[in-house]
Amino acid sequence: MTAPFPFSAIVGQEEMKDALVMAAVDPALGGVLVFGDRGTGKSTAVRALAALLPKIETVRGCRYNCDPAAPAQHCDDCRARTNGKAPPTVKVATPVVDLPLGATEDRVAGALDLERALVAGEKAFEPGLLARAHRGFLYVDEVNLLEDHIVDLLLDVAASGVNVVEREGLSVRHAARFALVGSGNPEEGELRPQLLDRFGLAVDVASPHDIAQRLEVVRRREAYERDPDGFAAAWQARNARLRGRIRRAKAMLSEVAVPDAVLETGATLCLRLGVDGLRGELTLMRAARARAALDGRAEATRGDLLAIAPMALRHRLRRDPLDEAGSAARVERAVSDVTDGVAGHA
């Protein structure tokens, strides 16, 4: 297996990299939506993320990535095998599973194990992509072209954290909690608001027009293609430092405080922008906390909140027919209003 392109070697695209790292620190953030042109490194970044993430501990041989520390959520297989005793564990890479365009529902949710049925005449469940993505990431490229029934399936599972499969002769349920990472070109199709809302963070990526940056991309890519393992080794130290930061941030995440004043700023921002529901504020809080944790600080500041506000809110704005500006501009305007103290309590 050739080493994947190292995450730290990706040129530019800081907002996208930050969002992915924060999503890794706090899966409850709800994943990242990456919108942008073709050929901007979106898939490369997500695949590189897989190599960057720390390993997770799972039950040995489990096809559903069961967490040995949470026996209440174990799948039926694990429950049957362990019978109350501590199961054998093994460390595996955090799963980052591709959901290809045109994937069938069978492939995604799981279905009858055709081989066993044909060969041994046994009825068994073949876990799908959702099972493999449990406790990890599910990457959907061209998310805006995804078929409606698959979108429905993803929405349902993302909301409940459980995949329920009810079909001919099969009735299975298993835990399926994952962060959804989607990428796409907004010009090629609109995303349903329900799916849009499901993503915690949304970032826009654009192809850099700076020639020096474009050349650096080519140089690094060519160096990687000439010698993937050597290139990966050269960036190994930086990747390791980032991995260490993520691990430390995850460990201290629950102890990071978000002071009331910061929460108030978040609420003011959301009210000013007309963000529906409370998910905007929850995301602001979680992302601010993740940012502070990545920095090694025990308390999130207003600065943290305002820094992550665009990626947390740009996809949640109610459409304003009177406002010509794009969503990013609106968020930035609201942020500067709040910073200057113009916006008061609503």
Added chain:
Amino acid sequence: MPEPAPRWADALAAARVLAAGGARLGGVHVRARAGPVRDAWLERLRALVPAGQPWLRVPPSVARERLTGGLDVAATLQAGRPVAEAGLLARARGGVLVLPMAERLAPGLAALVAGALDGTAGGLTVVALDEGDGPEEGLCAALADRLALSLPLDGIAWHDTHAAPDAPDAGVAAAAPEPADLDDRLLAALATAALAAGRPSLRTPLWLARTARILAGLDGAAAVSPEHAATALRLVCGLAPVAPQADAAADPPDTAEAGPSDAPPPEAPDGPPASDNEPDAQADGAPGPVDFDALQEMLVAAAAAARP
């Protein structure tokens, strides 16, 4: 033997490049209606591709399972144990996959092929025959972005295709040990020109670098010359060759994108080695030091002028 007409010459160059290094280029996006010119080009390509390599033709109506492979149900039932069937993508590994009527290929299937291009060890060369009419109808963007070369064959006269058959030199480049040297400034010029041609994808500069190197390798040159670079630009961006008297197009355009950071020092002392290499529009034959600034302006102007 008369020189082949410029556009057919480019088409032949594309075929040689693909035969020599197609697996690292993804493939080619051919835009042409079905007809004798397209057939002639395909025949040339097939003749250049090494004999043992797979050559598979996949219609747009192909079933998903045929592409990806999977269980061969009939054989499994017969044998009583699982019998897998290799998908077409796996069988085409190391060879060529031809997609006729590629514009009709459903996005889901195109994404599968694109995924195979991203991942296949041993390489895969896709020849997408796009018969689409106009900008609304065309090859799926996800796949098109992964095909290095863009070859519009419409407008080439049938009698042009009767030019001399190629020498079987494709094997030379395939065996070339080291990729040819590509000067950074030449790459910068190419990248700027590609942007001017309306190609913002980050893959484009990569394709340009690789194609230019392969072209240099086919010529046996140790370094990429401006001529190789110009040909690479045409093959990757699908531009028509510029007629020699194109001095009007050499007016310095707005190269705001280039920026001061990458402007090379005006005296570029190290010209490429002995091989006779002149930029397209220069008429004199004296091989002098390469003026990268002027070359960049010219490439950008040509690219911008050819932009639809």
